[in-house]
Amino acid sequence: MSEEELTFWEKLARIDRRVFYWILFIGLMIPFIRPIVFPIAISPSTRDLYEGIKEMVEPGDVVVMNIAFGVSAWPECMPAFCACTKLLIKEGAKIIFWGAYYDVDMTYQEVLRRCEDYFKDLKYGEDYVYLGYYPYQEAAVAQLAASIRSIFKTDNYGTPLDEIPMMKNVDKATDIKLVLSGDTGDVCDYYIRQWRIPYGTPVAEIGIAMLGSSYMPFYKSGVLFGMSVGVRGGAELEKLIGEPGEATIRMGAINISHILVVIAVILANIGYFASRRK
């Protein structure tokens, strides 16, 4: 069928996908030039994460922040991860950072940079510590629960753990108040299986949106005490801690992109049904 014989709707259904990609890419830029802030309602899973931290953490408690997301997932996970870090610091927690991704050093540095106002009054080794990268996924997570020193003899900078003040009496899962796992994959599963179930350590998930439906059953059944889903979870946490930031702005971009996707799906379906009727 030649191009002239096509109806308007059929032409619409056959628009080159690259046109849509261009519109999408340009549309996503708008909120970063001129922020569009939409009202954000707090979902129960994010509220439970926020309130769980506030209720469970006492000053001096040691908390693990597990970095299981790479640089590519910063837009999704970083705002919620930073909001939780800020909240933990406000509650007086001592934080252990470690990670399961090769580029964990970059992510840790970025967390320090984004929360620099909070870290400037803290002392490395006394209030927070960075142990670095651990390979071997679930086996390592299980071993960390039994003995942190079996995986990390030193911190990331070569200081033996016994010489780090906040690590003096900390070696196993029962010494840790709770674990917050920033994820793009299934690392939180390992903490559920190896920390939450055998030792009872509370675990919460700071995941990408894709993991929302995967981990919702764990949250609903009380295995996870809270959960932040993607950039939306980040925006909700920013609202809860009273510091609207990157995720709040990014939600504008997300909303624009979703409106475009919905319009594209509607147009494509109209075109499809119009061509079938013909």
Added chain:
Amino acid sequence: MPYPTAPADIFGLWVAWLLMLMIYSYPLYKENPAFRFAEHTYIGLMLAIMLVRTSITTTINMVAPPLMKGRVDYIIPIILGFMMYFLLSARYRWISRYPIAVLVGAGFGLGMRGVLIPNILKQVISTITPPATGAGAVDWWNYIYIAIGTICAVMYFILTWEHKGAMGYATRLGRWIIMIGLGAYFGNTVLFRMAMLSGRAQFFLQVLKIAPM
């Protein structure tokens, strides 16, 4: 973070910006040599980082210290690790099956340790537990929807009975429930991809100093 001022940082920023454009030239234009160059650079770099990071962490931090202290049992996993390389030889590939068997066994054992309670018991309990006193209509709707949805979706996978009559209605509903679940999962996937893309759009503007760093 302010815009970098050190020449090396600015150079790094622009290299990242150019590589990003090269990658995006594929969906926004078509496959081309610039895209392939950026793709190969990325894969090569990631592999190199992964190799160095893992080997350093493993050999220097985890294996070497106990070996130096006389823990000879650490030689066993090293030998098993080297046996893996027989995968590359068609003649001796069978040797690599032993470390793979150890890995599968250990992984299965570790996984099973904590699977039953969170993945099965807690899910069953959570599905059959009615909402607490004072729960709203939405909570009751969710409870009934999840209970019926779970039963029907499980029934869809009963393949020893023909899906006819009452069973046919239940399995058809189960199929719809599964499709709704997959739709929600796909929706979350789209949300994730858009967030990633928005990160790149932001970076594009930041390097050009149109958006704040």
